[in-house]
Amino acid sequence: xxxxxxxxxxxxxxxxxxxxxxxxxxxxxxxxxxxxxxxxxxxxxxxxxxxxxxxxxxxxxxxxxxxxxxxxxxxxxxxxxxxxxxxxxxxxxxxxxxxxxxxxxxxxxxxxxxxxxxxxxxxxxxxxxxxxxxxxxxxxxxxxxxxxxxxxxxxxxxxxxxxxxxxxxxxxxxxxxxxxxxxxxxxxxxxxxxxxxxxxxxxxxxxxxxxxxxxxxxxxxxxxxxxxxxxxxxxxxxxxxxxxxxxxxxxxxxxxxxxxxxxxxxxxxxxxxxxxxxxxxxxxxxxxxxxxxxxxxxxxxxxxxxxxxxxxxxxxxxxxxxxxxxxxxxxxxxxxxxxxxxxxxxxxxxxxxxxxxxxxxxxxxxxxxxxxxxxxxxxxxxxxxxxxxxxxxxxxxxxxxxxxxxxxxxxxxxxxxxxxxxxxxxxxxxxxxxxxxxxxxxxxx
Numbered sequence: 001x002x003x004x005x006x007x008x009x010x011x012x013x014x015x016x017x018x019x020x021x022x023x024x025x026x027x028x029x030x031x032x033x034x035x036x037x038x039x040x041x042x043x044x045x046x047x048x049x050x051x052x053x054x055x056x057x058x059x060x061x062x063x064x065x066x067x068x069x070x071x072x073x074x075x076x077x078x079x080x081x082x083x084x085x086x087x088x089x090x091x092x093x094x095x096x097x098x099x100x101x102x103x104x105x106x107x108x109x110x111x112x113x114x115x116x117x118x119x120x121x122x123x124x125x126x127x128x129x130x131x132x133x134x135x136x137x138x139x140x141x142x143x144x145x146x147x148x149x150x151x152x153x154x155x156x157x158x159x160x161x162x163x164x165x166x167x168x169x170x171x172x173x174x175x176x177x178x179x180x181x182x183x184x185x186x187x188x189x190x191x192x193x194x195x196x197x198x199x200x201x202x203x204x205x206x207x208x209x210x211x212x213x214x215x216x217x218x219x220x221x222x223x224x225x226x227x228x229x230x231x232x233x234x235x236x237x238x239x240x241x242x243x244x245x246x247x248x249x250x251x252x253x254x255x256x257x258x259x260x261x262x263x264x265x266x267x268x269x270x271x272x273x274x275x276x277x278x279x280x281x282x283x284x285x286x287x288x289x290x291x292x293x294x295x296x297x298x299x300x301x302x303x304x305x306x307x308x309x310x311x312x313x314x315x316x317x318x319x320x321x322x323x324x325x326x327x328x329x330x331x332x333x334x335x336x337x338x339x340x341x342x343x344x345x346x347x348x349x350x351x352x353x354x355x356x357x358x359x360x361x362x363x364x365x366x367x368x369x370x371x372x373x374x375x376x377x378x379x380x381x382x383x384x385x386x387x388x389x390x391x392x393x394x395x396x397x398x399x400x401x402x403x404x405x406x407x408x409x410x411x412x413x414x415x416x417x418x419x420x421x422x423x424x425x426x427x428x429x430x431x432x433x434x435x436x437x438x439x440x441x442x443x444x445x
Contacts, residue, residue, distance in 0.1 A: 001074040003050070004043030008071040009169060010035070011141045013095040020143055021071060022171060025196045027143065028068075037061055041072070043079025089141075094380075096140050096371050097338035098173075100352055101133065103161060104150040105344040109178055111214050113242050115275035119355050120150065121345035127157065129363065133342055134168050136367035144173040148352070150344065153181035162189055162197075172197045174238070178215060179203065179223035191233045198236035200267075201227055205247045206257040213246040224261070231262045238265040239305070248288045252298045258305050266305040268295075273419050274353060274408050282422050289426035293434055300438070311335070312397070312427055322443045323435065326399040328385035330445060333403065337380055340371060350379050356407040387414045396442075397432075398424040 005019075010030075012018045017030045019038065030038065033056070040050045051058045065072055105120045125133070137145060145165060152158060152175055165172050172195065175186075179201040190197050203223050205211035211220040230237045239258055241247070247254065251268065258266055270288065273279035292309055299307045299318070306315035317323050331337055336351040343349065346362040348370045357379055360370040370376060384390060384400040392398075401420025407413040435441075 001076065002043050002046060002078050003041050003065065003072055003074050004079055005038060005041055005068075005071055006073050008068070009141075009171075010038060010090070011143050012090060013093045014090045015093055016095060017090060019068070019071070020171065023070070023194070023196065025144070025171060025173060034064055037064055043075060045078075091140050091368075094372075094377065095338060096142055096340060096367075098144045098146065098336075098340075099133075099137055099142050099367075100146045100148065100339065100341040102148050102150065102341070102343050102352070103130065103152055103158075104155045106154045107149060107151040107178075108154060108180060109151070109216055109219070111178075111216075111276075113214055113244075113271035113277040115272050115277060115353060116148075116150075119275060121343060121347070124344045125346050125362070129346060130161070131164060133346075133362055133367060134164055134170060136362070137170055138168040140368055140371070143171065145170050146174045146176070147172060148176035151178055151181060153177050153183045153186070158183070159185055159189055162186065162193075162195075166193060166195075174198055174200050176200045176240075177202070177226070178219075179226035180215070180219045182222070182226060182229065184229060187229055187233050187235060190235055198238060199226075199230055200238045200240055201230075202242075203227075203239050203258075204241050204244065206250065206254055210246050210250065213244050214242055227261055227263065236265070237263050238267060239263050241266065241268045243268060243270050243288055245284065248291050251291050251295045255295065255298060255302065255305065255307065259302065263305050265308070267308040268292075269310050270423070272353070272402070273405055279409065279419050280422075285422045286426055289430040293430045296431070296434060310423060311399075312424075312431065317435075317440055318438075321439050322441050324445045325396040325442045326384060326445060328390055328395065329383050330399060331380065332382050332384055332387065332400050333380075334399065334445065340367075340376075342367075350376070351404075353402065353404045354379075354413075356404055356413050388416045392416070392421075394421060394424045394428070397427055 007021060007023050009020050009022060010017060011020050017035045018027045019030055020027045036054050037050065037056060040053050047058060047061060051061055105124055162172060175197060177199055201223060202215065203211060204214045208217055208220040227237050241254065255266065270280060271277040295307060295309065296313060308314050333351065341349045341352045342362060348359045348362060349355065350357065350359060359376045384395060387400055389395055389400040398420045401417025403413040405419050406415040406417040409418055
């Protein structure tokens with residue numbers, strides 16, 4: 001019998017490898033010994049041959065195989081289409097784990113809180129240039145690819161793009177959409193290819209007028225239909241909601257509405273003061289946080305949909321009874337330490353929002369060269385201590401806020417993010433006492 005890995009990919013770096021399930025997207029860390037065994041499990045060797053090659057006991061190999069049994073098959077004949085992967089086939093550190101790819105500059109809406117479209121370039125990469133980006137992701141063994149725009153569903157070649165990702169064994173984690181463009185062809189492709197791809201859909205109200213404050217009146221029914229199309233096919237949907245004066249008092253009702261639709265994950269945030277959006281009044285933020293506290297209490301009673309609020313509340317906090325705190329030595333943006341964003345024209349950013357510090361362009365440099373460049377790694381490693389937030393009493397909670405918002409408000413990306421100051425002053429006043437009341441404790445990252 002010839003064991004062979006299926007429905008999984010060996011990814012990561014030479015020093016920090018892992019195996020990723022293409023059925024669930026779950027990642028399992030591998031030590032050097034486990035990696036050595038799995039690299040030898042290519043469908044062309046028997047168990048005895050794997051043991052001889054790796055100098056491991058057969059029982060030890062069997063134990064590892066039992067842990068990964070859903071990702072192994074035992075064939076009667078040696079495989080003819082397997083390729084050897086070596087340590088050299090894994091990239092060096094630091095590892096690029098995720099790429100956010102804005103594949104189009106077109107959008108059918110004109111949302112007043114959008115921070116992307118005001119900075120959207122007029123030009124887009126050619127098809128050949130888009131494919132070169134995917135080739136680079138394959139070379140770097142990127143674990144997750146997120147797709148957005150503009151509005152991704154407006155791209156006529158989206159189906160071909162997804163197929164090109166599959167041919168390169170790239171896992172498409174999330175497609176961001178406003179949910180107003182019905183693309184059953186894309187949904188059917190996801191189902192037929194057993195993809196774990198989910199949709200992050202924008203929805204801001206349970207009534208058309210409420211939702212229309214941002215998305216435009218007449219679009220709620222289209223978004224409901226899009227969500228229904230997904231859930232009928234067992235495609236996971238994450239709903240993203242921007243908090244406005246029209247909907248913040250209705251957040252629990254929106255949660256009930258999403259639970260009725262069958263949505264399992266709900267992410268909520270205030271609009272970023274970037275692009276078209278301006279910083280909200282301190283009074284409005286204070287009012288919103290009173291409702292955030294009510295929503296957390298509501299989520300204790302109704303765990304579905306699981307609620308994520310801003311960057312301070314996630315379902316795992318209730319499960320683990322702990323939340324992470326920051327220190328001056330923490331990187332400014334730990335959230336995207338191992339990620340990049342490619343904009344429609346090929347410009348590369350540290351994240352989708354950090355326009356003030358472009359890292360290069362895939363038109364003139366390879367994605368690998370940009371990722372490993374001194375500029376990129378310096379950007380990723382800048383700590384909170386290097387910013388004006390270094391001695392702030394809120395630092396442990398906010399992590400220094402967002403560097404792009406600091407730039408938008410103060411003209412320097414090392415300045416204080418006043419928007420985060422307002423948010424976390426209210427976190428301390430309204431949410432922290434609630435955490436203490438239900439036994440949630442801080443833990444240093």
